[in-house]
Amino acid sequence: MDDYKYLFKVVLIGEAGVGKTCLVRRFTQGLFPPGQGATIGVDFMIKSVEVNGEKIKLQIWDTAGQERFRSITQSYYHSANALILVYDVCSQLSFDNIPHWIQEIEKYANTKVFSYLVGNKIDQINRREIPSHIGEQFAKRYEMKFIETSAKEAENVDALFYDIATELTKQAHQQALETDKGVNFKAHNTSTISSCSTCLRF
Amino acid sequence: MAASRSDATSLPTFDGVENLITMTDIQKAFDELCVEEESMNGELDNLLEHQTALENKMSGLHKILPNLQILETDSKQLSSMVSFTSTLAENVSSKVRQLDVAKSQVTACITRVEDILDLKFCTDGVQTALQNEDYEKATGHVHRFRSLDENILRMSEESGEGSTLDSSFRLLQEAEEKLKSIVNTKFDAAVHSGDFASIERFFKIFPLIGLHEEGLTKFGKFLSSQIAEKSRGNLMIAESVTHKDKNANVIYAETATQLFESIANIIEVRQPLIETYFGSGKLFSLMKILQKECDRQVRQILEKFKLKRDFDAVVQQVQQNAVFHRPSATEKFDPKVLDVLLSEVVLLNTRTELFLRFFRRRAVGDMESAYSNDDLKEKIKEIDKFISNCDLNRLMQELIGNYIMMEEFFMREMVLKAVSMDTVEESSHTSSMVDDSFYIVKKCVRRAVSSSSVDGICAMLNHASTVLEQDFREVLFSRVRAGFPSGFDLTQAYNMVQSSIQQGKLQSSDQEKAKTTFLVAMNNAEVSCEYCKSLKSNIEEEVLRSFSKSSEQSKAKLQSCVTDLGNVAVRLKEVVDFGVSQLRSSAIKPRIKPLTDAFLSTSHNISEDDFSNYEANDPWVQNYILQIDNMLATFKSALSTENYDTFVSQVTTEVTFQLEKAVLKTSFNRLGGLQFDKELRALVGYLSSVTTWTIRDKFARLTQMATILNLERVNELLDYWGPNSGPLTWRLTPTEVRNILSLRVDFRSEEIKKLKL
Ligand SMILES: Nc1nc2c(ncn2[C@@H]2O[C@H](COP(=O)(O)OP(=O)(O)O)[C@@H](O)[C@H]2O)c(=O)[nH]1
Ligand SMILES: [Mg+2]
Numbered sequence: 001m002d003d004y005k006y007l008f009k010v011v012l013i014g015e016a017g018v019g020k021t022c023l024v025r026r027f028t029q030g031l032f033p034p035g036q037g038a039t040i041g042v043d044f045m046i047k048s049v050e051v052n053g054e055k056i057k058l059q060i061w062d063t064a065g066q067e068r069f070r071s072i073t074q075s076y077y078h079s080a081n082a083l084i085l086v087y088d089v090c091s092q093l094s095f096d097n098i099p100h101w102i103q104e105i106e107k108y109a110n111t112k113v114f115s116y117l118v119g120n121k122i123d124q125i126n127r128r129e130i131p132s133h134i135g136e137q138f139a140k141r142y143e144m145k146f147i148e149t150s151a152k153e154a155e156n157v158d159a160l161f162y163d164i165a166t167e168l169t170k171q172a173h174q175q176a177l178e179t180d181k182g183v184n185f186k187a188h189n190t191s192t193i194s195s196c197s198t199c200l201r202f
Numbered sequence: 203m204a205a206s207r208s209d210a211t212s213l214p215t216f217d218g219v220e221n222l223i224t225m226t227d228i229q230k231a232f233d234e235l236c237v238e239e240e241s242m243n244g245e246l247d248n249l250l251e252h253q254t255a256l257e258n259k260m261s262g263l264h265k266i267l268p269n270l271q272i273l274e275t276d277s278k279q280l281s282s283m284v285s286f287t288s289t290l291a292e293n294v295s296s297k298v299r300q301l302d303v304a305k306s307q308v309t310a311c312i313t314r315v316e317d318i319l320d321l322k323f324c325t326d327g328v329q330t331a332l333q334n335e336d337y338e339k340a341t342g343h344v345h346r347f348r349s350l351d352e353n354i355l356r357m358s359e360e361s362g363e364g365s366t367l368d369s370s371f372r373l374l375q376e377a378e379e380k381l382k383s384i385v386n387t388k389f390d391a392a393v394h395s396g397d398f399a400s401i402e403r404f405f406k407i408f409p410l411i412g413l414h415e416e417g418l419t420k421f422g423k424f425l426s427s428q429i430a431e432k433s434r435g436n437l438m439i440a441e442s443v444t445h446k447d448k449n450a451n452v453i454y455a456e457t458a459t460q461l462f463e464s465i466a467n468i469i470e471v472r473q474p475l476i477e478t479y480f481g482s483g484k485l486f487s488l489m490k491i492l493q494k495e496c497d498r499q500v501r502q503i504l505e506k507f508k509l510k511r512d513f514d515a516v517v518q519q520v521q522q523n524a525v526f527h528r529p530s531a532t533e534k535f536d537p538k539v540l541d542v543l544l545s546e547v548v549l550l551n552t553r554t555e556l557f558l559r560f561f562r563r564r565a566v567g568d569m570e571s572a573y574s575n576d577d578l579k580e581k582i583k584e585i586d587k588f589i590s591n592c593d594l595n596r597l598m599q600e601l602i603g604n605y606i607m608m609e610e611f612f613m614r615e616m617v618l619k620a621v622s623m624d625t626v627e628e629s630s631h632t633s634s635m636v637d638d639s640f641y642i643v644k645k646c647v648r649r650a651v652s653s654s655s656v657d658g659i660c661a662m663l664n665h666a667s668t669v670l671e672q673d674f675r676e677v678l679f680s681r682v683r684a685g686f687p688s689g690f691d692l693t694q695a696y697n698m699v700q701s702s703i704q705q706g707k708l709q710s711s712d713q714e715k716a717k718t719t720f721l722v723a724m725n726n727a728e729v730s731c732e733y734c735k736s737l738k739s740n741i742e743e744e745v746l747r748s749f750s751k752s753s754e755q756s757k758a759k760l761q762s763c764v765t766d767l768g769n770v771a772v773r774l775k776e777v778v779d780f781g782v783s784q785l786r787s788s789a790i791k792p793r794i795k796p797l798t799d800a801f802l803s804t805s806h807n808i809s810e811d812d813f814s815n816y817e818a819n820d821p822w823v824q825n826y827i828l829q830i831d832n833m834l835a836t837f838k839s840a841l842s843t844e845n846y847d848t849f850v851s852q853v854t855t856e857v858t859f860q861l862e863k864a865v866l867k868t869s870f871n872r873l874g875g876l877q878f879d880k881e882l883r884a885l886v887g888y889l890s891s892v893t894t895w896t897i898r899d900k901f902a903r904l905t906q907m908a909t910i911l912n913l914e915r916v917n918e919l920l921d922y923w924g925p926n927s928g929p930l931t932w933r934l935t936p937t938e939v940r941n942i943l944s945l946r947v948d949f950r951s952e953e954i955k956k957l958k959l
Pocket of ligand 2 (some may be wrong): 019022036039062064
């Protein structure tokens with residue numbers, strides 16, 4: 001099949017209804033789906049992007065937010081190259097639950113996983129409950145990157161995923177360099193990225 | 203032709219005659235007129251020549267003229283005749299058209315008369331039928347009446363039929379209402395008295411009197427009550443089952459299965475009835491009602507299941523243990539109990555998936571025979587939405603969620619236990635943790651596969667990859683990372699490793715322990731790598747087989763997670779590679795280097811006497827081979843076959859590396875070169891005998907060095923170089939060749955320099 005330099009796994013998490021599925025659809029299919037049901041379990045899409053002329057495949061796992069799917073969605077954290085934690089800027093509740101999700105990340109994901117805090121639905125200007133700077137502060141405290149998006153108006157959605165692809169590619173290049181120098185025998189799962197480059201061609 | 207010519211000449215000849223002022227202009231105009239005159243004359247001559255011929259033709263035409271006059275009158279006559287005929291035809295056809303209209307009016311009239319007769323017949327018939335309790339006949343009349351167009355019939359009111367029609371309609375409407383209420387009451391009474399024949403009898407009447415939905419709802423309720431009754435009975439039996447019963451461990455899964463089967467059976471049996479009397483596309487309405495009852499019954503079965511199996515308490519305990527990572531967590535659970543519980547949950551889900559698949563197939567199949575294209579898509583969407591939102595599905599999602607959590611816990615705890623109870627068995631290169639861990643992982647993943655839940659399987663595959671990488675591989679890696687200790691007395695150390703492994707127990711020496719731990723961990727990693735690959739391909743095959751008919755999306759998800767499991771093998775291989783690099787630097791190199799250095803103290807600048815003396819008393823290579831053989835033997839018993847092969851390959855690489863260095867520090871004469879060639883042959887011969895692959899390639903450079911050192915004269919090299927090299931591929935660069943040539947004390951450096959390489 002087609003050739004690509006790296007394959008990265010990106011996993012979206014966060015409360016139900018904050019717009020994870022819409023973000024993924026917007027990015028992968030360029031549309032804002034009308035009234036689709038809540039995600040059941042885990043959904044999966046692939047989209048190729050180019051980073052500095054190299055073809056990168058993003059394997060995007062969209063998880064269900066409900067409690068009853070938690071043990072299933074948690075199983076995807078470990079092998080994730082990047083995590084996107086989404087809240088709804090119009091929902092204090094969804095923001096209040098962020099610490100809980102961060103705990104989950106700390107517990108199940110790799111310590112060095114690249115993670116993004118995303119405040120979605122910024123198109124609803126009059127209904128906003130979480131100001132930008134609050135979200136930003138929060139992200140800083142937990143060493144996450146931060147961006148605000150609107151899946152509906154296609155704002156910052158591509159920027160989010162391209163930034164992730166760029167950062168992961170950069171990391172992978174560094175890793176490849178270290179491997180060549182023969183210092184790749186570290187304790188913790190350091191070569192997930194490079195070993196992924198050969199996987200999953202179907 | 204003539205006209206165009208006069209156009210062209212007219213300007214200067216006539217209009218412009220006043221403009222001709224100069225003599226030359228006048229002369230020019232005159233000349234042109236002369237030319238024109240000449241050509242005119244020619245033309246006139248030409249015409250005169252033809253005059254007779256033209257006159258002949260004219261007289262011929264004069265003769266034909268009278269005939270043409272006759273022709274004209276004839277055609278005028280014909281034309282008037284044609285137009286007369288056409289008017290006639292038009293008259294006739296309009297008559298026919300009028301006739302047609304009249305005919306269809308007559309037909310309509312006949313139909314209306316028939317309808318009115320029918321109406322009268324129905325009016326009379328329905329009364330009698332109702333009196334005779336012949337509801338089918340009454341329904342037939344009402345059904346006929348419902349198919350008549352009342353407005354059209356009423357148009358004939360003026361013609362005196364008005365009052366009769368009116369009363370007929372009233373009577374029939376009354377009869378219809380009466381019939382509806384009778385059918386409703388009778389159906390309820392039949393349900394009440396459990397009179398199945400009557401239930402079916404009245405059920406068939408509903409659609410004929412326009413009560414499709416009511417009929418299906420009532421029938422659905424009736425079937426639901428039957429389902430409920432049967433399921434409650436089954437659940438009661440299940441509750442009274444004792445331990446000894448062979449189904450005791452899966453009794454709730456079995457009870458749910460019975461429920462699913464009874465519903466499936468009802469759908470199967472009733473489908474033709476509904477198709478015949480209600481038409482296609484109606485089955486789903488009934489199925490929805492049945493599913494609601496199924497939801498209720500399953501909820502009850504699960505409640506009892508959870509109560510009996512102490513499910514919630516177990517879930518809670520596992521959750522807490524998982525959160526706090528209590529080391530002795532397994533002590534609290536009898537793994538066997540958990541094992542049994544998990545198996546029943548999986549069975550519950552498998553049966554549910556089977557049932558829901560059946561449900562979807564039937565509902566969609568029925569829609570397919572009633573709708574097409576976009577309508578059908580819409581209906582299928584509706585069905586899928588109903589299924590994914592039904593309680594049964596939600597309950598199962600919750601159950602699977604808990605199952606995954608417990609299964610993962612079980613797998614992790616058992617693997618941790620296997621690791622902590624790790625023992626090295628006698629006559630085995632690996633320790634017990636490998637077989638034990640892979641047994642557990644395989645068991646857990648395969649159990650998940652049997653649940654038929656795609657998300658559940660993916661989750662367990664992910665968890666398996668994580669456990670194998672974190673809890674299993676990390677242990678091996680930390681053991682290998684501790685390194686292979688290199689002691690002073692190497693021979694003794696090797697012997698001790700050997701004996702400790704042969705005796706199957708660790709000796710007191712910490713260093714010995716460390717060595718065994720290292721070698722066993724390396725073997726473990728290597729064997730695990732193979733296990734991992736075969737686990738991956740087994741699961742892959744099983745999953746592909748079970749889900750061949752699933753959606754592409756599901757298959758892609760499964761494939762991705764399976765592939766990730768396979769990638770753990772790559773991570774395990776890294777441990778082996780790291781171990782090999784450790785062994786090379788701490789065991790192989792320190793051993794091979796001094797042995798090879800002994801080569802340096804063996805002179806290769808020797809006389810004939812020395813040469814034959816060496817023949818009798820080997821100065822170096824025999825001992826070298828012996829020492830390497832000892833070393834290989836030591837590790838052969840301690841390493842797995844794969845690892846031993848890798849080890850020998852590493853030793854060979856080190857030997858060639860060290861020996862090359864030694865050779866470059868040695869002086870040779872012709873006999874010394876011969877001696878080296880002999881030594882090299884012995885060494886290659888030995889190493890070939892202990893490996894399964896060909897090692898000659900590794901010795902290619904050294905062999906070529908020996909060839910160079912064996913030359914009679916410097917120039918003889920050219921017999922083997924460049925165009926003369928034949929099948930030989932030189933692994934030495936020209937500079938290296940010169941260096942080696944210069945090792946020969948008897949070769950002059952100017953001559954070497956002069957060589958054209
Ligand atoms: N106004 C607005 N609504 C959004 C946006 N993204 C998602 N939604 C709506 O939020 C609801 C939940 O979206 P969904 O993607 O299913 O959330 P998920 O549960 O996180 O996957 C849907 O009704 C969407 O239409 C957005 O950017 N702006
Ligand atoms: Mg979703």
